Amino acid sequence: MSGSTIQRVLIVGAGQAGGETAQRLRAGGFTGEITIFGEEPLPPYQRPPLSKKYLAGEWGEDRLLLRPASVYADEGVTLVLNRRVVWIDRTAKRIRLEGGQELPYDALVLATGAKARALPVVGADLPGVHLLRTAAHVEAIRPRFVAGAKAVIIGAGYIGLETAAVARQLGLEVTVIEAAIRPLARVTSPEMAGFFLDQHTAQGVRFALSAQVAVIKGQSQVSAVGMADGSEIPADIVIAGIGVAPETALAELAGLNVNNGVVVDRAMRTSDPDIYAIGDCCSRPLVHYGDRHGRLESVHNAIEGAKIVAAGILGQQPPKEEAPWFWSDQYDLKLQIAGLFGGYDHLVQRGDMAARKVALFYFARDRLIAVDAVNSPAEYLGAKMLIQEGKSASPADLADPSIPMKDIAAKARAH
Amino acid sequence: MAKITYIEHGGRQHVVEVPNGQSVMEGAVKNNVPGIDADCGGACACATCHVFVDESWLAKSGDKSSMEESMLDFASEVQPNSRLSCQIKVSDALDGLIVRLPASQH
Known part of the structure; x- marks a missing residue:
């Protein structure tokens, strides 16, 4: 389908992935209708602070919101909150809301997230x-x-x-x-x-x-x-x-391909080309890991999916995928993670656990696949860049904290 | 409250009033100023809120933490006046602040 024929985009899910999709569509010049449906009462907000600054009471609701509620109206994005979408009629290209109301779409974006077990x-x-x-x-x-x-x-x-x-x-x-x-x-x-x-x-x-x-x-x-x-x-x-379980009920009812998440291709398209799935609910090809499918529960995945879908709808070039990244804040420890550590066969430690500044680099054979970096942002960013580019790094160099991470990354990239 | 001027890479200016206690990054994102991605939402976890602080405001905008400094090492087009805008806290002292945005955050 060419970009110009899409006039109505419906987004199911008002989390970060759904909100970002609307924003990216408008930023990219989309002038058609955009409607976001959310089951929660709030406009799209950040989930990571829920177990951090929001729980601690350091942040109020206003800081949790990704953007003020007024921005959506300003941009001509309709937010329908406290409402469930219960059915997709793929043949007629319509969705049905709880209560029976039906709405047509040209492109449908499932950003339904995951629910806590x-x-x-x-x-x-x-x-x-x-x-x-x-x-x-x-x-x-x-x-x-x-x-x-x-x-x-x-x-x-x-x-x-x-x-x-x-x-x-x-x-x-x-x-x-x-x-x-x-x-x-x-x-x-x-x-x-x-x-x-x-x-x-x-x-x-x-x-x-x-x-x-x-x-x-x-x-x-x-x-x-x-x-x-x-x-x-x-x-x-x-x-x-x-843990959480991906919210796939709607996709399953609609007969879309679901396997631990709504299965999508690199363009975030489901088995129905007019329906996309992004964020926690989807299982996507992990391009830095041999295209095996996987489900990522992260801000990175939410934002990237939104960017790719917006590009797809607008007929623009999608962004290059980043290596998956995550973070966790506990006490004064900032853990930054790049890549996926599953399948590693050895690791290299850099820094000192007792000093609470340490990075663990995970290797599968001679390939760098992930890093866990505690209070070590250079190690995190350096490794993320390398994983993204399919480069590795010398384990001996990594284990030597006297060699700056920046130099290690530069040397590895030159290879 | 501080009036902050954000200047996009292409030269377009946005003047925004940002409440004390929020970050310069939040001032941009919440007011739809393009050019600051802030993917992590201000957790100093992603380095996508890079700005150039106008020279006359450098001293008032505070010191970089070692964490911020390390993150900036990996940003593109870094200058001596580069900052991560999520790490600059807004106060009355920053009323009039001018920041310029890089061509890209990625």
Whole structure:
């Protein structure tokens, strides 16, 4: 389909991916109709601060919003909030909203995101048991998230650990329960996981590792987490951060190809060429990793998908894909991650864990595939650039902190 | 509150009032000034909010942290007056600030 025939773009999902798509379309000169449908009450906002500055109370709602609500009207973008899209009629190219209203599209963008997994145990519906995925979730957490309260965090991924860090900073007692033998088991190496475990332990966080939750106990509200071994951990508040599942129901109903996310090609097109999928809900070819498909839960992926879709609709050249990137803030530690570490066979450490300034470079054979950089932005940016360009770097150079990262990257790029 | 002038690479000017406590980056993004991507939203995690601070404002805009300095090492067209705009906090003292934007953040 040529760009000029697209007059009506409907975007399902008012998260960062959806909001950015509208913005990029307008910035690129699109003059047709744009409507964004969101199930939450807020215009597109940033999710990363939810478990960081927003939870800590340092940021209010105004700073959370990607752009003020007024900007959408100014740009002629219709925001339809608190509404669900329930059906896609691909033949007629229409969507149906909850309540029955139908709207036609020329191009449809699924930016439906992911939903937090609920705890699959009895008592998970007690007051005081929370998920942390939306601004409303954080609002619900806040009244119980006060100094002296006993917080039990279930799941030691990034959300769980960031939440633990904020809880300690606010003076809560914190226990983190994790089913795996170490924190961050799904997202980083044992070495980096050990570093974060030590940091949190030093901050007074207690860990229950290799531990299974059996039940959440309480009468009118949560009072304890009952473990599979029969022990109990007292709790005034429980926050579950046990991962997310891509929101693919709409795509599945519509008969689109779905496999751990809505499957898209490099142009973010689904198996229906008039329907795109971007952000957390999609599974896209990972161009720096042999085009295997993967789902990325990140700001980078949300923004990049939006840029690619906008370029596609406008008939413009899409941007070159960046190496996947992520970050996590815990206490005064800034972890910056570039690339995907899965499948590494060895790692190279640069810097000193005791000094809390350390980078781990992950290699598959002789190829650099990822970096975890703690308080080491040069290592992060240098590695990201190399991964993007398909270059590696000398492990011996990387292990020598006396050689500036900038020089290592320049040498590797010249190869 | 500070009145900040953002000058796009092509020369177009945007004058925006930014509340104290927000960053120079937020002032641009929330007012739809093009040329600052700020992909990470101000977490000093991405280096896509690079600006050139007008020489007369350099001292008042504060010092770079070592983290910011390292990030800028990898930005393109870096100058001595380069800053990451997410790291410049707005106050009354910055009323009148002028920043210029690079051709590209990527």
